[in-house]
Amino acid sequence: MQGISLPGEPAVSARGEDGEKFRRLVEPYRRELQVHCYRILGSVQDAEDVLQETLLAAWRGIDGFEERASVRTWLYRIATNRCLNALRSSARRPHERAAYQLEVALPEPSRRREEPSWLEPYPDVLLDEIADHLPGPEARYEVRESVSLAFLVALQRLPPRQRAVLVLRDVLGFRAAEVASMLDTTENAVTSALRRARGALAHVLPGPDRESAPLPDSPQERRVVADFTRAFEAGDVDAIVAMLTDDAWLTMPPLPLEYQGRDAIRHFLATVALRRCRREMLVPTRANGQPAFGCYVRDPRTPILHAHGLLVLTLTGDRIIALTRFHDNSLLTGFGLPRSLRVNRKSDGTPEEEER
Structure with missing residues (x-):
């Protein structure tokens, strides 16, 4: 042996x-x-x-x-x-996923994907186990950038072999000869696949002129998260829309529906996500190196809040460029979040701190 x-x-x-x-x-x-x-x-x-x-x-x-x-x-x-x-x-063999039950009719999207995306969020607490071993904040930042939702979405659009080559070469830094050996192919084939993959990603990822996301847990990021939380929990659609870039996207994996621009997102929030008959509470967490929230719907008849998926923000500077809402409540377990919360009531009937 x-x-x-x-x-x-x-x-x-x-x-x-x-x-x-x-x-x-x-x-x-x-x-x-x-x-x-x-x-x-x-x-x-x-x-x-x-x-x-x-x-x-x-x-x-x-x-x-x-x-x-x-x-x-x-x-x-x-x-x-x-x-x-x-x-x-x-x-x-198609993915076996529970179908998302629509509560209300959804407005016409800006775009429909041909196939639903099965992309799932990745808890930052797991990324920390890698980043903690890397020298300097720049290295930690690069780890999170390479699992950002924008990058992951772009990757999933590549053919599998191009996807593997790009990750091995550009993310992990393996040499072309090493990648060729891993995939039982030639260095020329690896170089060709990498060139095509880079070209495809250049068309869908933010350009170099796009302002970078603030560093995790920086004062700038905390300010954006606090403002968004206040607006969302208050159902203030105008305040949320004011935080968006002009070309912001709202997506809801696995639904193949995408809404782009302030007007489209405003209409969706007002008629679906934040309609008057429903209010939500957000519990902060992190996913894919980005601010995220466990979402909970308030039940007006009981002190219970029910899980309603996970919401991830993609930031550029102090603006939000993407809202990604994952509706699968089973994802919350990986983030240490419960399926329901109980709201304590003060003697005057107003809510106080929620208990998990």
Whole structure:
């Protein structure tokens, strides 16, 4: 059996009685591999499933690891090819997702996608496990930029192989020769796929003249989040619209409906999301390096607030360029958020601090 060397230790067997050695070998890469799978697949659950397949395949194939490449490169090769297999399989078999039940008729969208997006939000608390090991705030910021919803949406529009090449080369920094080896292809094929992928993304991602999002938890970001929370919970459509860029988007995965511009979003908020008969409470969290909220609808007959999905803000400077509303309440669990909240009442009947 081929021996595996851990830093500062002699070569050891990674299987059998040395299963703990294998765990220690791969554990430092577990979270970054999950994020890699998430970037390519767009689903947290699918990414976790493929991660487990990757680790099992690595365990079974450890005998064939000859240490010509690093452990990290070897694991990324397995994970990337498992992701491509999963995408080929899902192309033949539709995603099984619970249908979103519409409460009211939705206004005509600005645009309809041909297929619904199964993109799911990624909790920032998991990203922290990667960013904490990187030097400097710039590196931490780049990790979050590479899982921003805008980048993820653009990635999902690429063919699977181009998607994998772009992530491996431009996000993770592998050399063309390494990527060619991972995908069992040539360096010329990798270079060609990367050129096409970059060209496609240039048409859909914000241009270089777009103001950058404020740093996470910066005073500027906190100010925008506080203003949005006050306006949203008060049902103040005009105040929310005033915070939007002229070309802002509102989307609701997995519904294939997109609303662009202040007028379209204003109409949607006034007639659907913030109509007079309903008010919501927002519980702050973070997703994909961006401000996010668990949404809860107030029940006027009881002190209970019911979960109503997750809302993610995409910022540019001190403005909001995108509102992304995920309606699947099961996503809240990954953010440590409950399915319902209870509102305490003061003696005069007014609400006070909510309890989870």
